Amino acid sequence: MRIFWQESMCLGVPALDDDHRRLVVLLDQVCLALQGRNLPGAGRAVEEFIDALGLHFAHEERLIDQFGGDADERHRDGHAETLGLVERLREAIIDAADHALAITLASDLITQWITRLFHHDSDLVRHLKAPSSAGEPATPAAQPAERPMTRPRIS
Numbered sequence: 001m002r003i004f005w006q007e008s009m010c011l012g013v014p015a016l017d018d019d020h021r022r023l024v025v026l027l028d029q030v031c032l033a034l035q036g037r038n039l040p041g042a043g044r045a046v047e048e049f050i051d052a053l054g055l056h057f058a059h060e061e062r063l064i065d066q067f068g069g070d071a072d073e074r075h076r077d078g079h080a081e082t083l084g085l086v087e088r089l090r091e092a093i094i095d096a097a098d099h100a101l102a103i104t105l106a107s108d109l110i111t112q113w114i115t116r117l118f119h120h121d122s123d124l125v126r127h128l129k130a131p132s133s134a135g136e137p138a139t140p141a142a143q144p145a146e147r148p149m150t151r152p153r154i155s
């Protein structure tokens, strides 16, 4: 089980896309270490992923405060649920050294995170791009997406 960044994962807001690209790389480092049965390496990678994920969620939640729409609470709840799953993964790797459980949780995390990328995050981006009364996007960083969204490859 691995995860690779693809341009189809871009939502069209560079600051968020940069965060997501880095998170995919960090999560794949966890997967790669697990694939090699390298639990110490997976432990270091998952700690780095958790730090980056926390910063990213804080970043998104500031945007939700400013521009969010109807689904704000579901988006925040989704973040909390994902952080809970990542914490279980961290415990499986570092505290329990349970390789099989860690593989299962990492796989669940990839599925959950990708699903939310294309639902909650995509919905937030729609709000960021919604024209203001002046006819401009809600935020200058919100440029129109130039490509249709397609599901990324997960192996």
Ligand SMILES: [Fe+2]
Binding pocket: 060, 075, 079, 116, 120, 121
């Ligand atoms: Fe999000």
Ligand SMILES: [Fe+2]
Binding pocket: 020, 056, 060, 117, 121
């Ligand atoms: Fe996100």
